[in-house]
Amino acid sequence: MGFFDETFDLMAPNDRRVEGVAKVTGAGKYAAEYKVDGLCHAVLVGSTIAAGTIKNINVDNAKQVSGILDIVTHLNKPLVPGLADEAKIKEARLGLAIFHTDKIFFKGQPIAMVIAETLEDATYAASLITAEYEKTDAHVDFDAALKKVPLTPAGKERGNIETLNKATQTVEAEYNIKAEVHNPMEMHATIAEWKADDKLKLFDKNQGVNSVQRTFAKLFNIPTDNIEVISEFVGGGFGSGLRVWPHALACIMAAKQVKRPVKLMLTRPQMFYSVGYRPAAWQKIKLGANSDGKFVGIHHQAKNGTSVYENFNEGITRVTRLIYHFDNLKTEAATVPLNLSTPTWMRGPGDCTGDFAIESAIDELSYKLNMDPVALRMKNLALDKHPDNGMPWSTNYINECIEKGAQMIGWKDRKPAHSQTIDGDWSIGYGMAVGAWNAGRGNASAGIQMQKDGAIIVQTAMTDIGTGTGVSMQNIAHEQTGISKSKINIELGNSNLPPAPSQGGSNGLSSIGGAVVAAVSALKLKLAGYAAGQNEAYQNAAPADILLSDSGISLKTPNEQFISYAALWEKNNLDVLEVEASSGPGAERQKYAFCSSAAHFCKLRVNRKTGKVKLERMVTVADGGKIISEKAAANQMSGAAVGGIGMALMEEQQTDERLGTLVGNDFAGYHFPVNSDAPIIEVAFVNKPDPNINPQGSKGLGEVGIIGTAAAIANAIYNATGKRLRDLPITPDKVLLG
Amino acid sequence: MRPFLFSKSSAANQALAKKNHSTQFIAGGTNLVDLMKKHIANPESLVDISSALPNKVENTTKGISIGAMMRNSATANDAIILAKFPLVAKAILAGASPQIRNMASAAGNLLQRTRCPYFYDVTTPCNKRQPGSGCSAINGENRMSAVAGYSEQCVAVHPSDLCVALAALDASVVVNDKDGKTQTIAFQDFHRLPGNTPQKDNNLPANALIRAIEIAANPFAKNNAYVKLRDRDSYAFALVSVAAALHLNGDKIVEARLASGGVAHKPWRWLAAEKYLKGKTANIANFEAAANIAIKDLKPLSHNGFKIPMLKGAIETALKQCLDL
Ligand SMILES: Cc1cc2nc3c(=O)[nH]c(=O)nc-3n(C[C@H](O)[C@H](O)[C@H](O)COP(=O)(O)OP(=O)(O)OC[C@H]3O[C@@H](n4cnc5c(N)ncnc54)[C@H](O)[C@@H]3O)c2cc1C
């Protein structure tokens, strides 16, 4: 019996990933792995300066390399209609007008692209290209640059922030977080093939095929339907695939230039500056409470880094208006332009950053108030309504998350004062924090194809980036139809399938679940229509009255009126039965507010002599509404918690202001957690359906697993050592010197 | 990567015959291939020496000899190593990942190049990569850099863990030069300080091969420890590391060995601290005193002052671990 045996039972249920076997056997193909006849290879050449203008690009040496087909630069390129002039570039909102400008905004910005028969030839030739520039001043140091940018209001002020001065206890502190890079295991890649002058086929790594389709339809001024995007397997995204990035356009341009299918895969070093990152952030919090622990108010100021060619505001103070009641609240924000590529959403975007500061400050306040941090939070949770828009929550069980988490970790063993539990050179402490996320839902479509034997294929364009969308669709379809899971196949990640939103913001399952339910209803009605020809009882039957099984259709009436699929198919001369249906949010959004939430607890030890932090236990309890697929959901939560460990303890993209450069671009230097950094994450769910959000009652889970994790860890370090560390990542040096 | 010719040699003299300034030996390739991909090493040809050199641990009259091509994993699991020089196994297992250790050779580990991030980025100045271009680290991101033995020219550290144990154990490096002559270099003299020639990591003669690493018999098999501090629990290069070994007579220290990684351009021996410990009682107070002696004259750079308290903690921890404290 091994780890992968079916009986292995960590989180219980046996709901296998529909794509699992294909992934672990290698049969599943990631974007770069497709075989396409006549494929050639493109490699990008990056600028060696961070700001200025290209004066001259020397491609002569590169051209001597055998197998070179062409070299694209801003001077030699197929014009992309959507980038034809400045106005169009602005409108396209691609960010970087790749190869349509001679301006340099960041180091590594593509200035040339070599297209060759083999990847090796293209890579070698790319290394021979040199350029001359007119350099201008570049700034990449967030900490230095942030001082020059003034704050502006972010949202409406509540109450009067001056009231904070009357609080019995206040905490006022600054928090800094270094930039983090998504770095999913699969590197971003595109294979582009022009099937005709206005027909394009793409194998592409992304988190939303329809968004890719729309972007390129606009850029090339061709109908959306003329672009086919295939992203059936995606090796992680964490937000890096939510945007359409310039390298994908470069690949399509290359295919146009050489009139052949072209593959372009980013290298790992390029992954550090081509597909976004979580920007560096500075925050200041002033938080106050009365002696009974009731919050008086919060003043939250935040700045995040952005690029010089786009403004990306992460929304750090959004979460300030989500979890607790603050009668007096003021939020201010600013973005800080830097000569770096544009940042983007990364798991728990904004909220994860803001939450670290808020939850650290609350912990600090709890010691000042001599109050248990759990009790302090419980006292101030906004359980009745959304604290900002005042709408009642549809459901919000954050209090249950906290209670359950406290019980699981054994919170009662925590010492109220810091530095109380010593084991040799180690100090042991407990910490906790909570996180929440506005739970959304988008319009999505799903289709079902049914065969005579009752087997169905459920389809959507939505991707499954590893979150378990596929297995969850299968579960919903099984629950709604009664058809065995073994007879339900899933097809997704292809723009030829019914359209769906991108997979992000914890909206994936919330959106597609309703579409699957709607498609099942459509299937039931269609089957009932045929059945009515054989049995009048089916006339006017509503979906809720109709039962399906592996073998046929029946009604919820005492005598069921069973008709086999075989009989229906024969009688009506059917081949494959197809239905498609859409579903989306509606009036409930005017009545209720929606949120997912989680409570994070940890127990850790800190070595006082070496600064080493070792996590002993981590507990994460989430309210994600009804849990559709427990294994996949638990996997989301534990993966996010591990991401939180990275954010808390090690992930950091360094920069060098003098050289205008990122420092380091490989996994030997950019650290994310490995197995021994993370204990087995203990995950639990409240698992109560939200009756209003969507038919299946599930709220998204992708983000809340990481929102609060870093603060829980920092708070535990304080409990262990009395060191209040407010700058992430908390590497051993900061622990030692703190 | 620049295109290159590839050949395989089955004997050392054959490999040496092919070697010149534009040829490079390749063993496990775990460092060299990365350097080629990043255009830091640009050889015209590679000679695969994986079948040309010994790959076993052998007992010799003086101690043991580790074949240059012995893989790091095999060395860490070798019965002779585990019985006589377990510190070597501990240091190896604190480095890299199982996959890399399966490929990495003993000689390659000695010759791996620094992990200074600027050295790996050909768009930045670096005296080690391009002599005379300047040192980006000395006034830049130098958190990982040296706190001793550096020069204005270069502040990089040697990244190996194995070498720290070998330095502590006074190993030596057996070298075959181009004419087939064999020469033995004391481990302490093998790696260099940067001085004015930071491009030279070590004193391996031009176009020579490492044939083996020898360790003379010693009384440190019982009480030894390797402590490595890094930004994560595994699979990261050292911020600082300490190899400690004690020869005890009852609770008296007959002899002590202390060496560190993450301190200098070469594995760093704490000779004054070793001297202090000699003849003392093995207890926490003396360990702390020794650690204080070690860190006394270190000269941190702008971003690595933390290495001083961290080294102190790591030395104390390693010495305590020698006693299972
Ligand atoms: C991600 C990563 C993490 C790592 N982490 C660690 C770590 O934590 N600790 C650690 O100690 N190491 C670490 N390493 C480094 C690793 O140990 C070395 O890359 C490895 O030991 C090199 O051995 P090799 O046989 O692969 O050498 P190669 O890459 O084949 O060769 C390296 C150099 O040695 C020369 N060479 C090899 N054999 C001989 C010989 N017999 N005679 C003369 N010249 C020779 C080659 O010409 C080349 O210049 C890490 C490496 C990577 C990639």
Ligand code: SF4
């Ligand atoms: S420390 Fe050495 S390796 Fe690093 S930049 Fe300076 S010269 Fe190069």
